Amino acid sequence: MPANSSESHASDARPTARNAAQMAVRTAQPEPGSVKPDAILTIDNVSRSFGGLKAVDVKRLEVQRGVITAFIGPNGAGKTTFFNLLTRFDDPDTGAWNFNGKPMQDQRSYAIAKAGMVRTFQLTKSLGKMSVMDNMMLGAKNQSGESLSRALLKGSWRKQERRVEAQATDLLGRFNLAHMRDEYAATLSGGQRKLLEMARALMSEPELILLDEPMAGVNPALVQSLLGHVQALRDDGVSVLFIEHDMDVIMGISDWIVVLAEGSVIAEGTPEQVSQNDVVVDAYLGTSFAGATGDGARSSEGDEGNQQ
Ligand SMILES: Nc1ncnc2c1ncn2[C@@H]1O[C@H](COP(=O)(O)OP(=O)(O)OP(=O)(O)O)[C@@H](O)[C@H]1O
Ligand SMILES: [Mg+2]
Numbered sequence: 001m002p003a004n005s006s007e008s009h010a011s012d013a014r015p016t017a018r019n020a021a022q023m024a025v026r027t028a029q030p031e032p033g034s035v036k037p038d039a040i041l042t043i044d045n046v047s048r049s050f051g052g053l054k055a056v057d058v059k060r061l062e063v064q065r066g067v068i069t070a071f072i073g074p075n076g077a078g079k080t081t082f083f084n085l086l087t088r089f090d091d092p093d094t095g096a097w098n099f100n101g102k103p104m105q106d107q108r109s110y111a112i113a114k115a116g117m118v119r120t121f122q123l124t125k126s127l128g129k130m131s132v133m134d135n136m137m138l139g140a141k142n143q144s145g146e147s148l149s150r151a152l153l154k155g156s157w158r159k160q161e162r163r164v165e166a167q168a169t170d171l172l173g174r175f176n177l178a179h180m181r182d183e184y185a186a187t188l189s190g191g192q193r194k195l196l197e198m199a200r201a202l203m204s205e206p207e208l209i210l211l212d213e214p215m216a217g218v219n220p221a222l223v224q225s226l227l228g229h230v231q232a233l234r235d236d237g238v239s240v241l242f243i244e245h246d247m248d249v250i251m252g253i254s255d256w257i258v259v260l261a262e263g264s265v266i267a268e269g270t271p272e273q274v275s276q277n278d279v280v281v282d283a284y285l286g287t288s289f290a291g292a293t294g295d296g297a298r299s300s301e302g303d304e305g306n307q308q
Contacts (some may be wrong), residue, residue, distance in 0.1 A: 021066030025256045030269030030277070033060035039119070040065035040208055040239045041086075046095030047263075048078075048085055055081045056092075057263040063208070068230065068240045070250045073260035074284055079243045080122050082260070087112055087119045099208065116207035120214065122243070124193040126200070128186030132177060135185050135196060136168035139203030164203075171199040175229065176222070191218035198229065209233065211242035215249055227253055247285070251275065259284060272285050 012091060024037040039062040050055040056078040063069055071079055084090035086097060088109045096105045099117050107115070126135050172178045177194040182187060194214055201209055215223050215231065231253055234240055244250050248273065250257065257274040259267040261283040267274055274280050 002060065004167070021064065025064040025067050026270055028064070028256070028268075030267070030273040033267055034062070034268055036062040036064040036178070038065045039063060039244060041097060041099050041241075043097040044095060046085055046097065048081055048090065048091050049093055051057040054263050056085060058082065058095075058260075058265055060113045061258065061265055063239065063241055064256060066234065066237060067241050067255035068234050068242065068253055069256045069258060070254035071241060071243045071258050071260065072250060072284065077260040078263040079260055080212055083119055083212055086224060087210065089119075096170070108228065113206075116205075117210070118201045118204055118206035118208070119210035120194075120201050120212055122212040122216070124190070124197045126185040126188070126193045126196050128184060131182050132172065132185055132188070132196060133168060133181045136172065136200055136203055137164060139200035140164045140167070168199075168203060171202055175199040176225070189219070191222055194218050195222070195226065198226075202233075206238060208239040208241065211240065211303050213243050213245070215244060215246060223249070267283075 021038070026126045028036050041061075041063040043058055043063075045060075045063040046056060046058045047054065065241060071082070073079055081090065085092045085095070086104070088104075092105065096103060097106065099112070099115055100117065104112050104115070104117070127138070130138075144301050169178070169181070172181055175198065177188075177192060177195055177199065180192065185193065185196060194217060198209075198211065198214060211230070215226060218226055227249065230240055230242065234255075254271055257267075257269060257271055259274060259277075260263055266283055267277045267280045268279060275285070
């Protein structure tokens with residue numbers, strides 16, 4: 001995402017492109033594995049077992065570019081494991097996937113992030129003993145300081161550091177964290193750490209961002225602004241794939257929904273199509289709707305304090 005993208009939130013910012021992607025995905029067939037008009041990510045036969053349990057077994061999935069895709073399903077359905085595999089924080093038993101047409105299954109996590117596909121974690125990973133600002137600086141990509149030869153060119157390094165710092169300052173402002181920039185990340189609340197995690201992920205200007213329960217643990221007063229951030233990302237042209245349990249949130253901001261149960265995609269469709277799908281109602285909404293809209297939405301809240 002461009003560092004100055006806050007300027008592009010005005011209603012005249014690329015409305016045609018935005019509407020086109022959102023309209024286009026609605027033409028896809030509401031069925032597992034359906035072809036998308038312009039897929040940024042295509043996935044084939046990705047599986048992962050833990051002992052006798054097949055946690056993930058996705059035959060085919062296409063993720064449309066430029067829209068918000070929600071990834072939903074009961075606790076233990078394999079959603080986080082799937083994100084771990086796609087970003088190579090875990091190793092698949094089988095499978096292949098292309099991001100922007102390029103195979104990613106043999107890449108390491110940092111290379112996948114560098115290619116433009118960045119994820120956040122269900123349990124936040126911010127580094128507690130570093131300042132909020134230093135956490136942000138870690139998220140930047142192509143830092144000259146990482147290369148010895150370029151680090152020796154001090155002028156260019158300083159210039160880039162100033163640019164990165166300006167980008168971080170802008171993002172911290174947008175995520176209501178500007179006043180915390182010099183505090184240790186450990187002093188942030190669970191919800192603020194979620195915000196920091198999302199802001200840090202944006203430092204690398206991703207094309208596709210995978211968010212694992214971004215709202216969980218966030219103060220209800222902040223949820224609306226976080227949702228606004230997610231929509232603003234889409235409006236800036238970033239593709240968003242996010243795991244969420246809160247059905248109000250999902251129905252409110254998703255352009256497309258993928259439903260996972262016992263490791264497999266059991267349904268796809270627009271929010272209207274999925275909410276009327278009998279298979280989904282049986283597997284998820286019917287049996288655990290109360291949990292999904294209440295306890296499930298905050299299932300990881302209690303873990304927030306342990307993440308350092
Ligand atoms: N490292 C692991 N070792 C063994 N089993 C695991 C491991 N990671 C996940 N699992 C199991 O794989 C299944 C899928 O877990 P996963 O965390 O991906 O589900 P989820 O859909 O993200 O659930 P939730 O909504 O509760 O976050 C679960 O049965 C889980 O216990
Ligand atoms: Mg999970």
